[in-house]
Structures are given as structure tokens and as C-alpha cells.
Amino acid sequence: MLNDPGLYGPRRPLPMRVRPVEGESTGSFVNRLAHANGLGLAAFLDRVGQGQASADPGRVEKYPQCTEMYVNEAGLRYLSVLAGLPADLLQRDLPSLHADRLLTDWGAAQWRWPWEPVAGHLVRCCPRCGDATGAGALVRLMSPDSWQVCLRHGFWTDDSRGRAPDVVDLADLPETMAAHRVRRQLAERWGPAGEELFADAFQVAVYWWTRTPDATCWTLRAQTAGLDAWEMRAAPLVIYPEAAWLAQAMLDFEVMGQRDASGREQWLAGVEPLMAQWEVDAAEGRQALLMWLGRHRTQAPTADCPAGGDGLVLAMGHHRAAARTGSVDQRSCLPWQLGMTAAEM
Secondary structure: OOOOOOOOOOOOOOOOOOOOOOOEOHHHHHHHHHHHOOOOHHHHHHOOOEEEEOOOHHHHHHOHHHOOOEEOHHHHHHHHHHHOOOHHHHHHHOHHHOHHHOOOOOOOOEEEEOOOOOOOEEEEOOHHHHHHHOOHHHOEEEEOOOEEEEOOOOEEEEOOOOOOOOEEEHHHOHHHHHHHHHHHHHHHHHOHHHHHHHHHHHHHHHHHHHHOOOOHHHHHHHHHHOOOOOOHHHHHHHHHHHHHHHHHHHHHHHHHOOOOHHHHHHHHHHHHHHHHHOOOOHHHHHHHHHHHHHHOOOOOOOOOOOOOHHHOOOOHHHHHHOOOOOOHHHHOOOOOOEOEOOOOO
8 A cells, every 4th residue: 555645644754753563453553653742632633633532522632542443544654654654554454444344424534433332442561572573561452352361471452441460470370371372272173163262261250150150169269360359340250261262172072073962961071070169059050061062963065064174174163163263252152251241142
């Protein structure tokens, strides 16, 4: 894409440059660029084009790290000139500048800053990764899920929007680190099928946690992380190990291919003792697993559903309900979401 800003756009880069972090939000990047050049956010945005904040622009000005900025194609060119970086490099590193996220306004440069991101979650970058890039603690990433795990430095970050703790050190939660490695291994070996099985397992664990948030293992993990055990924010972190174990069990079911009533019952019988160990009520715990088994009881022809790594093809019922990309709830064939009440599920 050409960087020519047109007749009325900026002609030269700002004196101080900053580099985008891969996956960074546009709002995070422009906030860092503005501060590096001694500009308030409003003064910087005047150079990017005509724009509109949320219904509460003062809140956006005060908390830009909590929301996201979107531009049209002309606004992207303006931003490219101000940053002194090619537009295609910005689009590569900043997800909200991808072609499918650009505003459809044509002509004059435009920007929009709604309070809620259009898609995804604003998750704080691992502080040590931020320090390594010279970006510091100001970096927010656009993430499909409301959390991220940094395996390199052992930190859990989420979209808590300033509520303490900002970062959870996983040194005392090695099982959560191990669970994330399992998730990565499933994706690396089995491709999208591995990611989707983890998503299904995570959604089952969400179902269990919603009914039993005070299970001992989950309460202890929340306390170790400095979180309230009943707080919804704690759920992804505390259920991660059980979700990883269950994902591996679901993979066993898929690979064995014994999908008749006897095979399903045998698999369920193998999972139930672990539900008791995790203090999940057997009757309620079975309900989520039975729904999953119901959607995975018929093998799909390869021609109808794409194979994952090593040729793993998930069931037709799964592919009818699950998306191929997005957050864990979108990639799962199970319908509930974290935040629903037990009755809604």
C-alpha cells in the first residue's frame, strides 16, 4: 500500500520513533508513539484525521489502554507517515489495521475509538517481553481470548483493565504453565483440530466451574494468584489444568474412533473418577460431557470436514457448531459462555 498521505496529510515522521510489538493494539501503539513525542493523545489524533471517540471521550483520553482505535485507509496512510513505517508493516503487526478491520469510510482520513473493541480482548503484554522490546509496561495486545500465557517468562496476563493484580507470576502455579504447554502441543501436532478439542475441553471446564467455583483445587489456585475464587476473571486461570487433561482425554476418544453407545459410555466411565477428584458433581458433570459426546458421535467424511494435523477429522456435529478461528468459546461446539449463570447453561 502506498504511504502517500495526500494533499492535506502529514508530510514527515514524528521525531521519535517507536516499533510496534507483534499483536499490539493500535490504541496501544499510537499512545506510545504520542508519549514518545511529548504529545497528548488528542493532539496526536488531530494529525491522524477526523475522528470520534466513544460516548465518553474523556474516558478514552484517560484510559486509552482499555479500548481500541480503528482507521480507514486514508487514516492508515497518515499513521504510516507519522510513525515513519510502511503501512504494510503496521498491518502485519497491528491486528486492528488488517484490511478486514479498516473502516469503510472513503475519502478523508478517519479514525474511530469505541469504548469496546470490535473483536477480541485487550490483554496486557508480558512485562518482561515489553521490556525486551523497549516498549515497557504500556503495551496492550489484541487477543482472541481474554488472557495470555507467556511460556518464556512464566506470566499470566488478562484484560482486567487496571484491576490488581495486573500480572500473575505462574512460578507457584506450575500446573497452569504445563497446561498451556499441552495446549500448544495439541495445536502443533493436530492443527486446528487440536485447538478445537482444547476449546471443547475448556468449555466443559467452564460449565463445571460455574456450578462449583469453590472446588478446593480451583480455590487454592485463585488464592495463589491473588484472585477471588468466585471472580469470573479467575476462572480461565484456575480451570486451565483440568481443561488440558480433558482435552487429552477427548483426543483419545477421537483417535480410538469407538463412537457407538458402548464406546461413549466406556470413555465417560474413565473420566468420571477424575470429576470426583476435582469435586465436580457427577450428575452435573456428566451433562456437559454427554452434550459433547452427542456432537462427536458420528465421524465426518474427510471431504465434508477438513482434516487437522496427522489427518485428524473431528465429527460433523462439531464442525456444524464450531468456528475455525477466534476465541475458545467460538472454536468450541458447545454453546455456553463464561459469564452465563448455571440456569442459562
